[in-house]
Amino acid sequence: MAPSSTARLAIAAGVSLVFNSSVANARDILAGITAPGIVVTASRFDDAPARLPIGVSVITAGEIADSGVTTIPELLARQPGFFVRDNIGSPNKQIDLRGFGATGDQNTLILLNGQRISENEQSSADLASIPLASIERIEILRGSGAVLYGGGATGGTINIITKTAQPGAMDGSVRATAGSYATFGLGASLRKANEHFGISVYGDHLQSDNYRRENALRQQNVGGELTWFMPKGRAWLRFAGGQQDLRLPGTVTEIQAAADPRAAGRIGENMGLDTSVVAIGALQNIAGAEFAFDGGYRERKSRSFQLGGFNDLVGRVVNVAPRVRLPYAAFGAANTLVVGADWDDWDYGNNFAAPLFASTATASQTNLAGYVQHTSELPTGTSVSIGGRQHRSTTQMRDFGVLDQERDLGAYEFALRQSLPGDFAVFAKLGQSFRMPVVDENRFLATLLEPQKSKDRELGLQWQRDRTRVRLAVFESRLTNEINFIPGNLEISGFGTNTNLPPTRRRGAELSATSPITEAVTLAGSYSWTDATFREGVFQGFEVTGNRIPLVPRHSATASVTWRIDQRWQLTTSARYTGSQPYDNDQAGGFGRLMPSYTLVDLVGSYEDGPWRFRASALNLFDERYASWGIVRIDSTTRAYDPVARVYPAAGRTMFLTAEYRFGG
Numbered sequence: 001m002a003p004s005s006t007a008r009l010a011i012a013a014g015v016s017l018v019f020n021s022s023v024a025n026a027r028d029i030l031a032g033i034t035a036p037g038i039v040v041t042a043s044r045f046d047d048a049p050a051r052l053p054i055g056v057s058v059i060t061a062g063e064i065a066d067s068g069v070t071t072i073p074e075l076l077a078r079q080p081g082f083f084v085r086d087n088i089g090s091p092n093k094q095i096d097l098r099g100f101g102a103t104g105d106q107n108t109l110i111l112l113n114g115q116r117i118s119e120n121e122q123s124s125a126d127l128a129s130i131p132l133a134s135i136e137r138i139e140i141l142r143g144s145g146a147v148l149y150g151g152g153a154t155g156g157t158i159n160i161i162t163k164t165a166q167p168g169a170m171d172g173s174v175r176a177t178a179g180s181y182a183t184f185g186l187g188a189s190l191r192k193a194n195e196h197f198g199i200s201v202y203g204d205h206l207q208s209d210n211y212r213r214e215n216a217l218r219q220q221n222v223g224g225e226l227t228w229f230m231p232k233g234r235a236w237l238r239f240a241g242g243q244q245d246l247r248l249p250g251t252v253t254e255i256q257a258a259a260d261p262r263a264a265g266r267i268g269e270n271m272g273l274d275t276s277v278v279a280i281g282a283l284q285n286i287a288g289a290e291f292a293f294d295g296g297y298r299e300r301k302s303r304s305f306q307l308g309g310f311n312d313l314v315g316r317v318v319n320v321a322p323r324v325r326l327p328y329a330a331f332g333a334a335n336t337l338v339v340g341a342d343w344d345d346w347d348y349g350n351n352f353a354a355p356l357f358a359s360t361a362t363a364s365q366t367n368l369a370g371y372v373q374h375t376s377e378l379p380t381g382t383s384v385s386i387g388g389r390q391h392r393s394t395t396q397m398r399d400f401g402v403l404d405q406e407r408d409l410g411a412y413e414f415a416l417r418q419s420l421p422g423d424f425a426v427f428a429k430l431g432q433s434f435r436m437p438v439v440d441e442n443r444f445l446a447t448l449l450e451p452q453k454s455k456d457r458e459l460g461l462q463w464q465r466d467r468t469r470v471r472l473a474v475f476e477s478r479l480t481n482e483i484n485f486i487p488g489n490l491e492i493s494g495f496g497t498n499t500n501l502p503p504t505r506r507r508g509a510e511l512s513a514t515s516p517i518t519e520a521v522t523l524a525g526s527y528s529w530t531d532a533t534f535r536e537g538v539f540q541g542f543e544v545t546g547n548r549i550p551l552v553p554r555h556s557a558t559a560s561v562t563w564r565i566d567q568r569w570q571l572t573t574s575a576r577y578t579g580s581q582p583y584d585n586d587q588a589g590g591f592g593r594l595m596p597s598y599t600l601v602d603l604v605g606s607y608e609d610g611p612w613r614f615r616a617s618a619l620n621l622f623d624e625r626y627a628s629w630g631i632v633r634i635d636s637t638t639r640a641y642d643p644v645a646r647v648y649p650a651a652g653r654t655m656f657l658t659a660e661y662r663f664g665g
Helices: 005-019 026-030 061-067 072-076 101-107 254-259
Strands: 057-060 082-085 094-097 108-112 135-142 156-162 170-179 183-193 197-208 217-230 233-247 270-286 289-306 309-330 333-354 357-377 382-398 402-420 424-435 452-465 468-480 483-486 497-500 504-516 521-534 555-564 569-578 598-609 612-619 627-631 646-649 654-664
Touching (some): 061 135, 061 569, 072 094, 072 135, 082 627, 094 101, 094 156, 101 108, 101 483, 183 654, 254 646
Parallel strands (some): 108 156
Antiparallel strands (some): 057 135, 082 094, 135 156, 170 183, 270 289, 309 333, 333 357, 382 402, 424 452, 452 468, 468 504, 483 497, 504 521, 521 555, 555 569, 598 612, 612 654
8 A cells, every 4th residue: 555645754754864864065066056155045944055965056146137138037048958938928938947848837836035926827927027136046946846845846946036135234226228129128226224124125117019019018016125133033024016018919820920020910919917925924043943934915917808808817825834944963964854834825716708708717726735854964975855745735616617626645855965086976866746737727627637746856967176067967757647738729618728638758868067268268058858758648539659748849958158358348148059849739749840949149248337337138149030839720620730830939139238327235
């Protein structure tokens, strides 16, 4: 008999205590993943990355500033293993880590200061409301996060950490951006604190006609943080709000895109999005133990006009997350035990009204979970982490009837890292992850979808000497009941539906390296091979065993050269290659061809003079014509393919100029 989720949790804690292993010597090893001095929150507590046997890669504020991009998705697109797609013309592009195709958003967990902002709907996280200038760092955990953070982390977890005021310091900035397609932006931020109290505020405005016609964007954001500093801890109140108005250009055929990539497939369609977040939290050290608490409220309201109808959606979530970290020494080893709980309650409402069809639905989902993670370190340079999560999810959908579902789910993870002679280290990881269907994936269904489960494993090798770093990892995830969307042209419903797929698999290899070749010039590069296939089965009447999952390129690569000309001037050239991939909706593999591969080259130059910083960037320098998303149509009766695919043409050459004045600290 298989052990229950509760039993697995107890076993995980017990085995961890038996190992009593260590990451004492892992600090030098993990410097190959993160820069020295960086603090990460991958354990849900501030920690040095050297104490974590699970590797965390970090994008720093300086790297963000040097990138020349204007949005978080553009920044993540340059990282190994990431695929970023545009399928509605929104700046909130789809983020897909390790190849989940159309459901990349639901399998890549995104956090803001440790709290989930991935939507419980079929939409992307609202990254457009987070100004790049407000970010201190972005932490990336590939293939990890299910134990500590819950569902939707099979691909990995991204934690965006915003800047906060530091005791006794004051700093801020004012910046302006202008560029192609009537793009104009203004932003400002200020942080100031004394020994007891700190305040951080930011605001920005961005407007652009965008590359496509009928795709004009207006975005405003405001946010901040109030912090109280205590002798052995701190407390905080965070708030943020965003407002977006966006016109939706729709798809065009590949023939139309070749003739005019800026053409709009639809006229007059639009969307408005209002988001608000309030979060409170505290961290206190009591007798060597750290106690932490997070709580929050988040609301998302959208209203769109598409396909001749108005679509109103409201999503609200309340969450509470207490936890404690207990460090202790036993049998000559240093150990850390993290124990915590998560509770969140989602409410969802949707009204659609068109001349020939109308629909109203409400839904709710409550999640209650407890987790434990134990990390040990031995003087031999061995580190072991083992943890488990018990998760109960209760869903109610009120659509054409009332459907209820309650499921008990479990996640676990075992990670091992060993340092070796010659500046090498090996690491291995085994685990199980899951994801519940988001609330609107259960629309128009007679029975609710089953949760998706995945068995995950990873093996890797690292090498570092001075500032030269190399990392190689191979991974595999074997999924059952993977949740996927079927477009409306395959079904009776014109809006499509969702389903559980036959068994699938993700496997791949990731290689990344960075090295200075002189004091002034640094090279970096990466290569990813990703194989996403059906393990077996029949889907929509087609035999799909061995077929590729749509929208997952097998090959991708990045390369960059950074030249620090002198103390004021810097020049960075980067290239990103994305290989060919099956079109969306082509699970059967019958379309006969793939979406074309593409290569994008960016050039960014910056100049600093005292408090002033100027940056010029040319993105897609050679004006490559490409699409990151495309779909084929199949007749729902004859199963015949439309010979012409439809795509969202991506931006051509884009130029930006940014001026920033920084003051204080």
